[in-house]
Amino acid sequence: MSIVVEAASLSHVERRLGSMKEKAPKVLKMAVNDTAKKARSSLAKEAKKKYVVKVSGFKSVMGIKPATNNNPEAVIHASGKKIPLAKFSYKDGELGTGEYFNPTLHRYQTGAGGIGATGKILKGTRFKPSSSARLKWFVAKMQSGHIGIFSRNEGMKRGQKGEVSEKMGASIPEMIGNEKQVYGVVEPHIQDDLKEAVNRHVMRALRGEI
Numbered sequence: 487m488s489i490v491v492e493a494a495s496l497s498h499v500e501r502r503l504g505s506m507k508e509k510a511p512k513v514l515k516m517a518v519n520d521t522a523k524k525a526r527s528s529l530a531k532e533a534k535k536k537y538v539v540k541v542s543g544f545k546s547v548m549g550i551k552p553a554t555n556n557n558p559e560a561v562i563h564a565s566g567k568k569i570p571l572a573k574f575s576y577k578d579g580e581l582g583t584g585e586y587f588n589p590t591l592h593r594y595q596t597g598a599g600g601i602g603a604t605g606k607i608l609k610g611t612r613f614k615p616s617s618s619a620r621l622k623w624f625v626a627k628m629q630s631g632h633i634g635i636f637s638r639n640e641g642m643k644r645g646q647k648g649e650v651s652e653k654m655g656a657s658i659p660e661m662i663g664n665e666k667q668v669y670g671v672v673e674p675h676i677q678d679d680l681k682e683a684v685n686r687h688v689m690r691a692l693r694g695e696i
Contacts, residue, residue: 489529489562489669491522491676496558502688509691514558516696517683522550522560524679528672529562529662536667538575538609539655547658564662568654572634576605577613578625589638589650590626603635607655608667623653 499514500507530544551561579602587594602622604613627633635653663669690696 488564489525489673491518491525491553491560491562491680492558499684499688503691506691509696511555511558512696513684513687513691515553515555516687517680518553518558518560519550520683520687521676521680522552522562525672525676526550526562528675529668532668532671533658533661533664536609536664537607537656537661539569539607539661540573541569541658544658544662548662564659566658568657568660570632570634571605571607571653571655572625574605574607574655575613576603576625576635579603579622587638588624589636590624605635605653605655 496510496514499510503510503513526545526548529548533544547566548562548564551563553560585594603625604623606613623635623637625633626636636650637653638650661668687696
């Protein structure tokens with residue numbers, strides 16, 4: 487995921503600087519880079535407000551390719567894998583009275599027919615259960631100590647070990663890039679922040695501070 491912060495026209499800043507117009511590229515570079523840093527912080531803050539994820543490091547996975555004197559454009563880019571659903575928010579299921587195959591213990595045991603585990607990633611939303619009545623989600627603790635929400639795969643027969651898959655939530659880039667919940671909230675403010683930064687650095691240039 488990438489977000490571009492692009493400066494206003496060079497000629498506009500040159501006109502404002504008048505006889506100091508040679509400082510225009512530096513003014514634009516500084517304004518764009520300040521805006522990109524502020525946007526990164528705002529995106530991280532908004533994501534933490536909207537998602538129930540129990541992880542840190544939003545800003546650490548968002549790098550910034552800074553603007554230069556020759557290219558007044560900064561790019562915020564983020565990368566990262568999906569985060570396990572159990573790192574967001576979940577509820578354990580309730581055991582039923584029927585028999586089911588436990589893929590963690592590799593044997594059948596009583597408990598089928600109950601309510602599967604549920605999870606959610608956004609604050610203010612309902613917990614989302616498995617869409618399959620037969621393949622309910624379950625919570626298990628791995629030997630490594632990791633607690634996750636899992637489901638067994640289709641096609642398993644009685645006595646088979648089979649395979650299980652862990653339920654995943656969203657990645658940090660997906661959360662940050664969410665048009666409705668995060669990016670769409672922050673984006674309208676980026677241009678206003680950029681105008682403010684340009685004004686601030688133009689005044690600094692006119693005062694001889696840069």
